[in-house]
Amino acid sequence: MISDTKLMLIPGWSTFSPRLQKEISEQARIRYEKAGSIVFHQGMEAEVVAWTIKGLLFTQTQHANGDQTLLSHIPPGRLVLFNHVWQQRPVGRDYYAVTNVELLILPRGYTAKLLAQHEEFKMFVIDALTARLDDLDRVLYTHKVASRELSIVCFLVDCGVTEKDGFSLPFTMQFLADCLRLSRPFIAKTLKILKKNNLIDIYYGKVFILDIDRLRKIAYSSEVFKL
Secondary structure (H helix, E strand, O other), rough: OOOHHHHHOOOOOOHOOHHHHHHHHHOOOOEEEEOOOOOOOOEEOOOOEEEEEOEEEEEEEEEOOOOOOOOOOOOOOOEOOOHHHHHOOOOOOOEEEEOOOOEEEEEEHHHHHHHHHHHHHHHHHHHHHHHHHHHHHHHHHHHHOOOOHHHHHHHHHHHHHOOEEEOOOOOOOOHHHHHHHHHHHHHHHHHHHHOOOOOEEEEEOOEEEEHHHHHHHHHOOOOOOOO
């Protein structure tokens, strides 16, 4: 049985009835994946539903010519594989662990049983799917904003994570360039401007976010900032 400490990390857990909490804790398991690993492979048959408890996932597609395209990020507290489980179709992308990741796993059949028996679990799934749609909206916004510089700011806001050494980006400038389809020199130039304005710091190639509130205002246009 999974500890209550882990289960409390699931959004909405405290709203579940004692019976539903007991059933989930008895059937679920925790899966750990190291940074840099493929958590779920493109083409696999999905037999489980998963929630991200800790860590940052990215999705990416593998093309026939061997190339890869990074798609979107999945922050903690998100439901994954639901559509593939219920439509019984292969997973259409890789789920890549950018940081160390903890997932709560429920078997497909048992998840269907919970949906049939617990109204609050249905609402939980609806909320979880809505959160993923919001994530995708933010990805579209990041790629459609007025300037390439602003798209970098949006990415910093959405993909920064809290670590022992502060709020930072858990990946390299090259990974950022691949996500946004921008050149690495352009990424480096923009980050230097942000550093000059005391919004970020760069230490041995790692980006630390110093003023996340102001970055959010810039990203969503409530503060005009000349990049």
